[in-house]
Amino acid sequence: DVKVTQSSRYLVKRTGEKVFLECVQDMDHENMFWYRQDPGLGLRLIYFSYDVKMKEKGDIPEGYSVSREKKERFSLILESASTNQTSMYLCATQGGGVAGDEQYFGPGTRLTVT
Amino acid sequence: SQQGEEDPQALSIQEGENATMNCSYKTGINNLQWYRQNSGRGLVHLILIRSNEREKHSGRLRVTLDTSKKSSSLLITASRAADTASYFCATRLTGGGNKLTFGTGTQLKVEL
Numbered sequence A: 001d002v003k004v005t006q007s008s009r010y011l012v013k014r015t016g017e018k019v020f021l022e023c024v025q026d027m028d029h030e031n032m033f034w035y036r037q038d039p040g041l042g043l044r045l046i047y048f049s050y051d052v053k054m055k056e057k058g059d060i061p062e063g064y065s066v067s068r069e070k071k072e073r074f075s076l077i078l079e080s081a082s083t084n085q086t087s088m089y090l091c092a093t094q095g096g097g098v099a100g101d102e103q104y105f106g107p108g109t110r111l112t113v114t
Numbered sequence B: 001s002q003q004g005e006e007d008p009q010a011l012s013i014q015e016g017e018n019a020t021m022n023c024s025y026k027t028g029i030n031n032l033q034w035y036r037q038n039s040g041r042g043l044v045h046l047i048l049i050r051s052n053e054r055e056k057h058s059g060r061l062r063v064t065l066d067t068s069k070k071s072s073s074l075l076i077t078a079s080r081a082a083d084t085a086s087y088f089c090a091t092r093l094t095g096g097g098n099k100l101t102f103g104t105g106t107q108l109k110v111e112l
Helices: none
Strands: A002-005 A010-011 A019-025 A031-038 A042-052 A054-057 A063-071 A073-080 A087-094 A107-114 B005-007 B012-016 B019-024 B029-037 B043-050 B053-058 B061-066 B071-076 B083-095 B106-111
Touching: A002 A010, A002 A087, A010 B106, A019 A031, A019 A087, A019 A107, A019 B043, A031 A054, A031 A063, A031 A073, A042 A063, A042 A073, A054 A063, A063 B071, B005 B083, B012 B019, B029 B061, B043 B053, B043 B083, B071 B083
Parallel strands: A010 A107, B012 B106
Antiparallel strands: A002 A019, A019 A073, A031 A042, A031 A087, A042 A054, A063 A073, A087 A107, B005 B019, B019 B071, B029 B043, B029 B083, B053 B061, B061 B071, B083 B106
């Protein structure tokens, strides 16, 4: 079974802090994704990566950056947290190609910025 | 409106009844997927239907796809309290690479 872990389930940070959210997968999947989920808006893609050191912007990249130095780890960085970044953050992986199109999600990190 | 909109937004049924959720989308797709999310948790993949398929079954789940109407439906038969969750459709767009576009979800409540 694919296992996707996220560094924290709950996180409280202050406005202006730099925040790191980490995601680790154990299935050697090429593709990794960061979403945020807000009530009434569903999941929105922030960034994704299809290989080490490769990244592409999703639909709402503003205020975020990412890092993928190793295949199994994909980090989301909030350079200067703001209250409108309070949300549920979900990481997902996908094998792609013959490995399949379905995405496997971590348990989520609920971030509160005060 | 968004690519991938579920209808209804919320659904409440009794245990043993069937639950039907619908998803509409706007542009061409390679496949459409359904996911379940239990309260406050990550999403779990349920079923995938490709653009050249019309119907697919998995256990108590039945998914249909009508590409002419750009719509899909998810039927859960003989629902159980454990089916209480939010259900999302997600589309892999033609030419969209590996990205999925998620809808806003249907909240299903199954009461005893």
